[in-house]
Amino acid sequence: DVQMTQSPPSLSASVGDRVTITCRASQGISRNLNWYQQKPGKAPKLLIYAASRLQSGVPSRFSGSGSGTDFTLTISSLQPEDFATYYCQQSYSTFLTFGGGTKVEIK
Amino acid sequence: QVQLQESGPGLVKPSQTLSLTCTVSGGSISSGSHYWSWIRQSTGKGLEWIGRIYTSGSTNYNPSLKSRVTISIDTAKNQISLSLSSVTAADTAVYYCARDSGAVAFDSWGQGTLVTVSS
Numbered sequence: 562d563v564q565m566t567q568s569p570p571s572l573s574a575s576v577g578d579r580v581t582i583t584c585r586a587s588q589g590i591s592r593n594l595n596w597y598q599q600k601p602g603k604a605p606k607l608l609i610y611a612a613s614r615l616q617s618g619v620p621s622r623f624s625g626s627g628s629g630t631d632f633t634l635t636i637s638s639l640q641p642e643d644f645a646t647y648y649c650q651q652s653y654s655t656f657l658t659f660g661g662g663t664k665v666e667i668k
Numbered sequence: 669q670v671q672l673q674e675s676g677p678g679l680v681k682p683s684q685t686l687s688l689t690c691t692v693s694g695g696s697i698s699s700g701s702h703y704w705s706w707i708r709q710s711t712g713k714g715l716e717w718i719g720r721i722y723t724s725g726s727t728n729y730n731p732s733l734k735s736r737v738t739i740s741i742d743t744a745k746n747q748i749s750l751s752l753s754s755v756t757a758a759d760t761a762v763y764y765c766a767r768d769s770g771a772v773a774f775d776s777w778g779q780g781t782l783v784t785v786s787s
Binding site: 562593597603605606607614648652656658660661 | 714
């Protein structure tokens with residue numbers, strides 16, 4: 562199975578900060594990588610698919626990059642509604658797996 | 669816009685079978701090229717993919733759960749079902765159903781349903 566490792570597990574940031582979250586796959590997965598945002602008590606929400614494609618309705622301050630084993634989710638200017646937990650997910654293998662999550666907290 | 673709603677018992681006894689249903693509204697479950705997945709999340713933990721079913725009925729399962737899981741589809745009722753046998757406390761989690769957009773990304777999710785395994 563493809564293991565997904567996210568870093569950092571948590572971070573503290575202020576409104577307006579640029580935030581970067583990384584996701585590393587245990588083997589090459591091309592660009593088969595998706596990012597989700599989850600708020601407490603809610604289902605995850607798709608932000609980015611195919612490594613860099615912005616899901617419809619998602620603000621343009623969210624962006625994704627990477628291919629192979631290393632991927633990045635960037636929030637260009639953190640907004641109050643962006644404090645949440647973010648997960649990556651690989652879709653390369655038929656055994657779909659998620660990263661452990663990165664919790665973005667208010668500094 | 670498609671909507672998904674999970675339903676089923678909130679409490680299951682150890683060694684019994686957990687059974688959940690996901691009802692899809694706002695569109696036919698058999699239209700488009702979509703997989704329908706079950707995903708779970710233990711309290712305070714990350715997301716674990718359980719398995720998925722295509723509209724044709726073909727399935728893929730998480731190898732660690734495969735021996736205990738069955739996912740089925742009822743196109744007449746617009747529903748997907750999950751059956752997980754021989755449950756233990758480790759199966760206590762919020763269970764979500766989700767639609768794969770075609771890029772194997774989950775673009776629509778149910779609100780989730782908490783299932784507790786306890787005697």
